[in-house]
Amino acid sequence: MSDSAAVVLDVLDDLRNESDELDRLVAELDDAGWTRPTPAPRWSVAHQIAHLAWTDTAALHAVTDPHAFATETAKALAAPDTFVDAGADAGAVLPPAVLMAHWRERRESLQQALRAAPAGARFPWYGPPMSATSMATARLMETWAHGQDIADALGAVREPTARLRHIAFIGVRARDYAFAVRGLTPPAALIRVELTGPGGELWAYGPEDAAQRVTGPALDFCLLATQRAHRADLAVEAHGPDADRWLDIAQAFAGPAGQGRKPRRA
Structure with missing residues (x-):
């Protein structure tokens, strides 16, 4: 295994662990917990998870279906001030069990796609193209940040990790x-x-x-x-x-x- 391949796998392992930690934080929430407001204006706990699922889907398209990703990019350019909120709104209205299943499936599919990506591959994104390592690192950053919003909303204290x-x-x-x-x-x-x-x-x-x-x-x-x-x-x-x-x-x-x-x- 090359050094670069080992780096990708290291980040992907950390991304999986970060996602699993957040999963445990929200998995047993009741309906009131899912609708609790977070520090992000207008976003509930459900909005935060819906956003992660939506972004994981966009990343999966970027890795496996550039045409589908280009279609989503066109939508973003047509409504730059609302497309992120629209994605979160659409997912937040789903029943919690459905939303959780969707998020779990999307993040695992992205894991597998990035693990199978050819060495040196670069994928389109809303900014410059990204390598597999950069994509995984960005997903980890977002998962941690939105997880912090959820933890703040729930009054939970997360122990910091080497991630x-x-x-x-x-x-x-x-x-x-x-x-x-x-x-x-x-x-x-x-x-x-x-x-x-x-x-x-x-x-x-x-x-x-x-x-x-x-x-x-x-x-x-x-x-x-x-x-x-x-x-x-x-x-x-x-x-x-x-x-x-x-x-x-x-x-x-x-x-x-x-x-x-x-x-x-x-």
């Missing part, structure tokens, strides 16, 4: 995108990112001699980069003006600039 390293990596890689999507020029300065993983280990990105740094717990950085918590409520620190500006707008996901969350602290 956060994938989300942190995307958050760091997306630094320039966060500026560009807002019409801002990305800073030329190099920024060192040093995060403390769940087990106390150091996750570092960027040159050690960079003049500017971002430091803090990996969990807090992931919450910030997925816009699941406001910077004021997190222990992520910026050292330098460009690093400081970045933390105000960080986002690990593609698409328009997100609205983020309001601070909990007064």
Whole structure:
């Protein structure tokens, strides 16, 4: 097995584990639990799971049926402000058992498709084409982020795991995108990112001699980069003006600039 193939399988294993953890969180919910509002405006717990199933379906089409994916892309371009909500709305009205079965089938089909993908293959997406590793990593990031919305709605506390390293990596890689999507020029300065993983280990990105740094717990950085918590409520620190500006707008996901969350602290 090549190193690149091993990396894909590692991410896919983590994606499966992340999905299974979220599955256990919602599997026994009653009807009231499924309709409970989450921090995302207008979205219930059912909307969150419906969105994951919808996005898994889009990813599956991108991997196995580019023509079907192109059709969905055309729909997105025709209604850029509503197509994501429309997908969630359509799934949220399904009976919970049906919705869960659909989500389980879609995510497992995507797992198998990515595991069978030829080495070096790239797949169309709403932004640049993605490799199998990038596709799996993006799905893990979304599963974790929407799972956080659900956990917040249910008052559940999730233990952070080493799977956060994938989300942190995307958050760091997306630094320039966060500026560009807002019409801002990305800073030329190099920024060192040093995060403390769940087990106390150091996750570092960027040159050690960079003049500017971002430091803090990996969990807090992931919450910030997925816009699941406001910077004021997190222990992520910026050292330098460009690093400081970045933390105000960080986002690990593609698409328009997100609205983020309001601070909990007064």
